[in-house]
Amino acid sequence: MSTKIICLILILNLTIQFSYTQTNESLYFTAFSKIDSMLTGKNSLCFKSAVFLSENTYFDNHYRETDFNDVLEYYASICRGIMQSGNIIYPEKDSSSAAAQCAVFMFITDSIPITTDKGVIIHTPFQYNFEDFAGQKEWSNMFVSTLMKTKVGNCHSLPYLYKMIMDELGQKAYLSLAPNHIYIKAHNKRVGWYNIELTCGDFPTDAWLMASGYIHIDALRNGIYMDTLTQEQSVALCLVDLAQGYQTKFGVCDGSFILKCCETALDHFPKCINAMLLKAETLTTLYKQSEKNTEQAQHMEAKMNEVYAKIHQLGYRKMPRDMYVNWLNSSAIEPTNYRMNSLIMNKNHK
Amino acid sequence: MRKLFFILLLLFAAVCSDAQTVTPFAQPQLPTFETPQPQYPPIFGTQPEINSPMQQQSNIIEETYARQEAIRRQNQQIINESYEYVQQIIRQQQFEESVHKLITDGFPSKRHLKGASIYYDVFDEISSMLEGKQPIDLGKTVFLVENAFYENSLNYEDYQKFIDEKVKLCYDKIREDKLDKKNNLVKNMMLFRLISDTLEVKSNIFEKTIKHYPVKYDLYDYKSEQHYDSHFVTKLMKSGCGQCYSMPLYYLILAEKMEAEAYLSLSPNHSFVKIQDNDGSWFNLELTCNAILSDAHYMNNSYIKAEAIRNGIFLEPLDKKETVALLLEELAGGYYEKYGLDNFYLMCADTSSKYLTCQLRPLIMRAFYKTRQTLLLAKLLEAPNPESLKQISSETYKHYEEMHALYAQIDNLGYEELPNGIYERWLVHINKLKNEEEKSGGITINFQ
Numbered sequence: 001m002s003t004k005i006i007c008l009i010l011i012l013n014l015t016i017q018f019s020y021t022q023t024n025e026s027l028y029f030t031a032f033s034k035i036d037s038m039l040t041g042k043n044s045l046c047f048k049s050a051v052f053l054s055e056n057t058y059f060d061n062h063y064r065e066t067d068f069n070d071v072l073e074y075y076a077s078i079c080r081g082i083m084q085s086g087n088i089i090y091p092e093k094d095s096s097s098a099a100a101q102c103a104v105f106m107f108i109t110d111s112i113p114i115t116t117d118k119g120v121i122i123h124t125p126f127q128y129n130f131e132d133f134a135g136q137k138e139w140s141n142m143f144v145s146t147l148m149k150t151k152v153g154n155c156h157s158l159p160y161l162y163k164m165i166m167d168e169l170g171q172k173a174y175l176s177l178a179p180n181h182i183y184i185k186a187h188n189k190r191v192g193w194y195n196i197e198l199t200c201g202d203f204p205t206d207a208w209l210m211a212s213g214y215i216h217i218d219a220l221r222n223g224i225y226m227d228t229l230t231q232e233q234s235v236a237l238c239l240v241d242l243a244q245g246y247q248t249k250f251g252v253c254d255g256s257f258i259l260k261c262c263e264t265a266l267d268h269f270p271k272c273i274n275a276m277l278l279k280a281e282t283l284t285t286l287y288k289q290s291e292k293n294t295e296q297a298q299h300m301e302a303k304m305n306e307v308y309a310k311i312h313q314l315g316y317r318k319m320p321r322d323m324y325v326n327w328l329n330s331s332a333i334e335p336t337n338y339r340m341n342s343l344i345m346n347k348n349h350k
Numbered sequence: 351m352r353k354l355f356f357i358l359l360l361l362f363a364a365v366c367s368d369a370q371t372v373t374p375f376a377q378p379q380l381p382t383f384e385t386p387q388p389q390y391p392p393i394f395g396t397q398p399e400i401n402s403p404m405q406q407q408s409n410i411i412e413e414t415y416a417r418q419e420a421i422r423r424q425n426q427q428i429i430n431e432s433y434e435y436v437q438q439i440i441r442q443q444q445f446e447e448s449v450h451k452l453i454t455d456g457f458p459s460k461r462h463l464k465g466a467s468i469y470y471d472v473f474d475e476i477s478s479m480l481e482g483k484q485p486i487d488l489g490k491t492v493f494l495v496e497n498a499f500y501e502n503s504l505n506y507e508d509y510q511k512f513i514d515e516k517v518k519l520c521y522d523k524i525r526e527d528k529l530d531k532k533n534n535l536v537k538n539m540m541l542f543r544l545i546s547d548t549l550e551v552k553s554n555i556f557e558k559t560i561k562h563y564p565v566k567y568d569l570y571d572y573k574s575e576q577h578y579d580s581h582f583v584t585k586l587m588k589s590g591c592g593q594c595y596s597m598p599l600y601y602l603i604l605a606e607k608m609e610a611e612a613y614l615s616l617s618p619n620h621s622f623v624k625i626q627d628n629d630g631s632w633f634n635l636e637l638t639c640n641a642i643l644s645d646a647h648y649m650n651n652s653y654i655k656a657e658a659i660r661n662g663i664f665l666e667p668l669d670k671k672e673t674v675a676l677l678l679e680e681l682a683g684g685y686y687e688k689y690g691l692d693n694f695y696l697m698c699a700d701t702s703s704k705y706l707t708c709q710l711r712p713l714i715m716r717a718f719y720k721t722r723q724t725l726l727l728a729k730l731l732e733a734p735n736p737e738s739l740k741q742i743s744s745e746t747y748k749h750y751e752e753m754h755a756l757y758a759q760i761d762n763l764g765y766e767e768l769p770n771g772i773y774e775r776w777l778v779h780i781n782k783l784k785n786e787e788e789k790s791g792g793i794t795i796n797f798q
Binding site for chain 1: 644645646647649650651653654655656657659660662665666764766
């Protein structure tokens with residue numbers, strides 16, 4: 001009798017677990033269709049909304065989008081304050097966009113005194129997550145929502161936040177990809193195109209990113225790295241994030257959801273190397289799972305090789321993990337000689 | 351000039367009592383300028399007094415004589431002024447004609463000038479190579495371009511003989527080192543050694559060693575500022591000194607003769623050689639400092655941005671045909687140096703643009719031409735800013751807009767001028783080398 005009850009409880013427990021999983025998985029499908037509708041043009045492209053969707057699904061829709069937007073608006077208001085403070089002196093015609101670029105950079109990387117009813121409070125800069133920079137311990141460490149909560153972020157959440165604030169301010173900033181890395185590209189009349197590295201608060205040159213970031217020149221020629229991402233491409237990139245969140249939660253499963261995300265992302269961003277890599281990895285997992293020497297396995301192998309060949313041909317070279325860690329450390333220590341210091345001229349130092 | 355003209359006109363109006371009949375403002379192109387006298391009734395109105403019967407009285411004679419003289423002077427003065435006025439009209443007419451021509455046809459042709467037709471002949475020959483009517487010959491193209499500057503005074507046979515000697519030297523050394531003379535990499539590395547290192551080759555005939563010295567970097571006029579021909583390959587051949595334009599071309603000419611695969615590549619204000627090894631990996635041969643450098647090195651040193659690489663304006667290997675097409679810019683440069691701007695310059699830009707994948711150089715040429723044309727027109731029309739230019743001449747304003755469109759195209763390719771201070775840093779480096787060389791006993795000229 002007792003064993004029966006235990007069995008029953010176990011079965012009940014399992015079914016509950018199962019149905020729980022089911023609903024969670026369905027959340028991913030809903031998020032996918034919402035992002036997809038932005039890409040197909042049914043809804044307007046909204047990067048912050050796509051980011052929120054990809055993150056909140058991981059938290060089982062625990063958060064409200066309005067709260068997320070409120071925090072973002074608060075950040076944007078501080079940046080507006082910095083822009084209007086008169087501390088940014090920029091002599092060219094495009095001063096409003098250059099001032100915004102500078103203000104958001106200062107907000108993320110520096111302490112900002114804010115006058116409130118209770119006196120002056122200091123908004124401290126966001127920190128870099130050295131412990132879990134790639135979200136390997138906890139996937140949500142990659143999220144902007146985590147960054148908002150903990151004020152600790154990485155090369156995924158920090159540039160996303162930068163772009164989102166710039167979007168709020170109505171100014172342009174672009175995400176740009178490097179191997180295992182995302183950074184910001186911006187343009188102003190004074191310096192032309194330049195790079196913003198928020199993880200260490202610096203402005204690295206393209207040459208430095210290329211040499212230290214293990215980027216082959218063909219990757220630059222083909223535009224898979226170090227190019228500016230359009231709004232559509234940025235939203236498409238959120239689908240890759242969504243797929244990776246799914247993978248962390250449920251594993252590859254039959255691969256269909258992940259592959260669907262990758263394919264859709266590639267439809268709108270054909271050179272999206274991150275989507276190509278995830279697709280190739282998923283195909284590899286599926287190939288390894290499949291029974292050897294069957295027709296299906298051969299088909300899978302051919303497909304996998306095709307993607308890898310394309311990835312290589314576009315100029316991608318896998319960077320060894322130790323090298324990446326060294327690179328991250330060096331980016332925090334090594335100064336780059338071509339800085340944008342001339343851009344930020346503080347009145348007080350004049 | 352226009353102001354002066356107006357002042358003279360005003361002066362003239364004051365002299366003429368019947369000035370209203372002359373309306374030069376409305377009709378600057380008067381057709382009757384050859385017979386101006388009828389337009390000046392005051393001159394003739396005073397004349398009857400000269401023949402007055404009062405002349406018989408001697409005291410009056412003198413007076414009359416003096417008056418006559420005064421009138422004569424006045425007449426002469428008026429004639430002079432009228433002559434000056436006519437000249438002004440002619441000049442004004444010519445001025446307006448030439449402004450009009452500058453707007454519609456661009457700068458006047460210089461083809462009739464001494465030696466200019468040679469440039470047209472060379473252009474035709476290079477064009478026929480590019481069109482495939484003649485085989486592409488880089489060595490010949492370089493010779494033609496430089497020979498045109500010297501108005502056909504160079505000897506092509508001597509030039510070929512020089513190249514043959516160098517190639518023979520490379521092959522002798524390859525044989526001596528027991529290397530494979532058919533291997534592309536062997537040929538390229540031997541050329542690299544020939545240009546950047548001292549080569550000792552045993553001569554078969556006299557059983558003595560020939561010492562061949564490397565090409566030296568021309569520290570004194572590497573920008574062709576003192577002499578236009580300082581960057582010529584033929585100058586390198588004569589003096590043994592080259593710079594970042596002549597050294598890669600010299601290398602490629604020898605490579606062409608040896609049938610070795612090598613490519614020209616560009617970076618900001620610089621060019622170098624790219625070769626591939628047997629595995630297909632690319633290497634950059636920096637002949638000016640005897641080094642093999644990485645792509646990242648060039649990007650770092652010249653601040654090349656990702657956009658420039660993506661649009662293929664820098665660090666891209668250019669094959670022989672593209673190199674020849676690029677030499678049209680050099681041909682246009684020589685022509686400009688000798689004769690100035692005219693349609694020939696644009697002709698070179700248009701033809702080279704047909705055969706180049708990356709349009710940067712032809713665009714820069716067109717933008718240069720357009721800028722000079724627009725600025726000159728703005729100056730002639732005395733337009734201090736674009737708005738007044740638009741009011742004075744809408745046709746010229748179109749040129750102004752076209753000029754901006756060209757610069758926008760150039761910007762979109764990711765082309766940016768070097769940041770301030772970079773070039774100065776380079777100059778400091780050159781000066782340091784100069785001082786070192788002067789301390790070690792001056793320049794040694796390379797002779798074989």
